[in-house]
Amino acid sequence: MTKERDHLPALSTIDPEREVERALSTTGLDTGFFIFDAIRQAVSAAAEMMRPSVRKLADHLGAGPLEVHGWTFRRVTTKNRWDVAFVAENPHLPGGYLYNMRARREYTDAAKLKVDEIEARKFAGLDRLDDPDVWFEAFMKKRAEKDPEMEAIDSDPASFRAPGECPILENLAAWAFNDGKGNQPDALGDNSSASLDQLLSRDLDGSDYLGRAFNARRSDELGTTEIHHHPEFREAETGVGRFAAIEAMLLLDEAVCQIGLKDEIAARMEEYADAEFADNNSPGYEIPSLIGYGCVYRDGGRMSLGTLGTIVDLWDRRACLSLDRHGARFVELVGQLSANGHVTPDSEFDCHDLEDWAWLEEHDETSGVVWFRSSGTRLAMQYELDESGERLDVLQVSEGRRDDGDTAADERYFVAHFVRTEDGFVADPIGEMSSFNYIALEKALGGYVPLSDALREEYGNHNASDSVIR
Numbered sequence: 001m002t003k004e005r006d007h008l009p010a011l012s013t014i015d016p017e018r019e020v021e022r023a024l025s026t027t028g029l030d031t032g033f034f035i036f037d038a039i040r041q042a043v044s045a046a047a048e049m050m051r052p053s054v055r056k057l058a059d060h061l062g063a064g065p066l067e068v069h070g071w072t073f074r075r076v077t078t079k080n081r082w083d084v085a086f087v088a089e090n091p092h093l094p095g096g097y098l099y100n101m102r103a104r105r106e107y108t109d110a111a112k113l114k115v116d117e118i119e120a121r122k123f124a125g126l127d128r129l130d131d132p133d134v135w136f137e138a139f140m141k142k143r144a145e146k147d148p149e150m151e152a153i154d155s156d157p158a159s160f161r162a163p164g165e166c167p168i169l170e171n172l173a174a175w176a177f178n179d180g181k182g183n184q185p186d187a188l189g190d191n192s193s194a195s196l197d198q199l200l201s202r203d204l205d206g207s208d209y210l211g212r213a214f215n216a217r218r219s220d221e222l223g224t225t226e227i228h229h230h231p232e233f234r235e236a237e238t239g240v241g242r243f244a245a246i247e248a249m250l251l252l253d254e255a256v257c258q259i260g261l262k263d264e265i266a267a268r269m270e271e272y273a274d275a276e277f278a279d280n281n282s283p284g285y286e287i288p289s290l291i292g293y294g295c296v297y298r299d300g301g302r303m304s305l306g307t308l309g310t311i312v313d314l315w316d317r318r319a320c321l322s323l324d325r326h327g328a329r330f331v332e333l334v335g336q337l338s339a340n341g342h343v344t345p346d347s348e349f350d351c352h353d354l355e356d357w358a359w360l361e362e363h364d365e366t367s368g369v370v371w372f373r374s375s376g377t378r379l380a381m382q383y384e385l386d387e388s389g390e391r392l393d394v395l396q397v398s399e400g401r402r403d404d405g406d407t408a409a410d411e412r413y414f415v416a417h418f419v420r421t422e423d424g425f426v427a428d429p430i431g432e433m434s435s436f437n438y439i440a441l442e443k444a445l446g447g448y449v450p451l452s453d454a455l456r457e458e459y460g461n462h463n464a465s466d467s468v469i470r
Contacts, residue, residue: 007276007277007278007279008276008277008278008279008286008289008290008293009276009290010273010274010275010276011269011272011273011274011275011277011293011294011297012273012274012297014290014293014294014297015294016290016291016294016295016298016310016314017314017317019287019290019291019294020287020291020314020317020318020321021317021321034288034438034442035311035312035315035438036238036242036435036438037288037292038287038288038291038292038295038311038314038315039238039242039245039246039292039308039311040235040236040238040245040288040292041233041235041288041289041291041292041293042291042292042293042295042296042303042307042308042311043214043216043236043238043245043249043292043303044216044233044234044235044236044292045233045292045293045296045297045301046249046253046296046301046302046303046307047172047214047216047236047249048216048218048219048233048234049265049268049269049296049301049302050172050252050253050256050265050301050302050303051101051169051172051216051218052169052268053256053261053264053265053268054099054101054172054252054256055084055101055169056256056259056261057073057086057252057255057256057259057261058075058084058085058086058101060259061073061074061075061086062075066255066258066259068088068251068254068255068258069254070090070091070092071088071089071090071096071251071254072088072089072090072091073086073087073088073255074086074087074089076098076196076200077200078100078200078204079200079201079202079203080102080203080204081157081163082102082103082104082105082163082166083100083101083102083103083163083204084100084101084102084103084163084169085098085099085100085101085200085204086098086099087099087177087196088248088251088252088255093185093186094178094179094183094184094185095176095177095178095179095183095184095185095193095196096176096177096185096196097174097175097176097177097185097213097244097247097248097251098174098175098177098196098199098200098204099172099173099174099248099252100172100173100174100175100204101169101170101171101172101173102169102170102171102204102205103163103166103167103168103169103170104166104168104169104170105160105161105166106160106161106165106166106168107153107159107160107161108158108159108160108161111153111158111159111160114149114153115150115153118147118149118150118153122142122145122147123139123142126138126139126142168218169218170205170217170218171205171215171216171217171218172215172216173204173212173214173215173216174212174213174214174215174244174245174248174249174252175193175194175199175204175208175210175211175212175213176188176193176211176212176213176244176248177193177194177195177196177198177199177211178193178194178195178211179195180195180196180197184211185244185247187213187243187244187246187247188211188213188243188244189243189434189435191211191244192210192211193210193211194210194211199211211244212237213238213244213245213247213248214236214237214238214244214245214248214249215236215237216234216236216237217234217236218234219231219232219233219234231272231275231277231278232277232278233277233293242435243433243434243435246308249303250303250304250305250308253302253303253304256302257302262300262302265300265301265302266300266301266302268301269296269297269300269301272297273297277289277293291311291314292311295307295310295311298310312433315438316427316430319416319418319427319430319441319445320418320424320425320426320427321424321425322445323392323395323418323425323445324424324425326448326449327391327392327395327420327425328391328392329448329449329452330370330381330383330392330395330448330452331385331389331390331391331392332452333358333370333448333451333452333455334360334362334368334370334383334385336452336455336456336459337349337358337359337360337370337455338360338362339459340455340458340459342358342359342360343359343360343361343362344359345359345371347359348371348373349451349454349455349458351450351451351454355374355375356372356373356374356447356450356451356454357372357373357374358370358371358372358373358451359371365385365389366384366385366386366387366389367382367383367384367385368382368383369381369382369383370383370448371400372443372444372447372448372451374443374447375443377399377439377440377443378399378400379397379398379399379400379415379440379443379444379447380397380398380399380400381395381396381397381444381448382394382395382396382397382398383395383396391420392420393419393420394417394418394419394420395417395418395425396414396416396417396418397415397416397417397440397441397444398413398414398415399413399415399436399440400413414431415430415431415437415440415441415444416429416430416431416437416441417429417430
């Protein structure tokens with residue numbers, strides 16, 4: 001019997017804002033969700049809902065290019081006749097994006113009759129096997145046998161319908177490409193890419209990672225209950241192209257909306273309003289799916305600037321709620337580092353199990369900097385406490401580095417600034433949207449409580465009080 005997978009509430013009932021606050025108020029976790037996990041889930045859901053309309057966009061481009069806010073969309077031909085491909089290029093920016101969908105091959109009626117006859121002969125007699133295990137072993141053995149007739153049919157292009165007559169698309173994928181001189185879209189960062197000509201000469205089934213922004217494979221379980229008991233969005237592969245995935249999806253959204261396909265995508269999304277989708281995340285970490293799916297549903301099945309803005313706002317809110325909840329533990333960490341002499345780079349506390357290190361640069365009784373190293377990242381957490389020294393009022397996170405590798409920094413690169421108000425912490429502001437900033441802030445917000453726990457274990461419960469959340 002197949003075990004039923006964890007599933008989420010019906011799409012139409014998901015309230016992303018409520019879910020973020022619920023997760024941080026009812027669990028002992030300080031993570032909640034990581035922004036790129038939520039974005040990946042949004043790409044997964046939007047690609048599934050948009051794919052049929054993206055095919056219409058490709059058909060539209062067959063009649064000529066489309067101009068979209070300075071970008072030109074045009075059809076291109078790949079080495080595989082089953083590909084449905086087009087590019088988006090901006091004359092004022094280097095490189096561009098290549099989009100591809102691979103059609104699932106379908107036999108012609110005549111070829112299908114031959115295939116059915118061959119398979120009937122090949123698997124004849126299996127229905128007389130009562131033992132399921134014996135049947136399965138015999139089936140797999142027969143299936144693995146080479147059949148010259150089948151090979152002849154599959155090698156003959158005439159056995160298959162024309163690509164335009166094959167409605168099922170296996171995936172929707174996008175790659176960022178460079179201009180042939182190494183200049184590429186800024187969203188790809190320092191990650192490598194290929195030129196358009198190089199990409200078009202490769203097999204674009206979506207597995208090629210060079211410059212890949214995302215690959216969202218079709219879910220055969222969408223709308224079925226036979227296997228997973230709940231429909232499923234197959235998780236998109238984004239890899240290193242996180243920001244490239246965002247830009248590629250936003251450009252695609254602009255294009256399909258410009259040719260009038262917004263309403264049909266929304267109608268397709270609404271068909272699943274009451275569906276309880278399978279959760280792609282580990283138990284207890286369903287928040288990325290709730291955020292991603294919920295925001296895409298709210299945006300009518302698309303990933304638009306509104307979708308992205310909501311996810312970013314929710315992550316900012318998650319960061320503030322985390323400080324509201326665990327600010328007392330940061331104050332405790334300051335006291336622990338001070339009381340136990342970890343006040344210089346040479347005396348930093350070594351948390352062996354976590355591979356983290358920290359020391360305190362104390363300015364006065366209510367201000368200073370906690371220097372924190374974690375997995376090669378050096379962070380400066382500059383703080384201000386209230387007059388009593390018992391409450392965190394201001395926290396600024398920066399990345400610090402020096403050429404000699406010391407923990408202290410000559411230069412600091414701004415990540416985020418948080419200030420306590422009557423209603424709790426607010427982000428004022430969070431730095432530019434970059435992979436580094438979000439990863440650095442994730443390490444800062446997720447790092448100081450485990451560090452404090454490690455100091456408790458090493459020295460005892462310094463500066464702890466009944467008010468500290470455990």
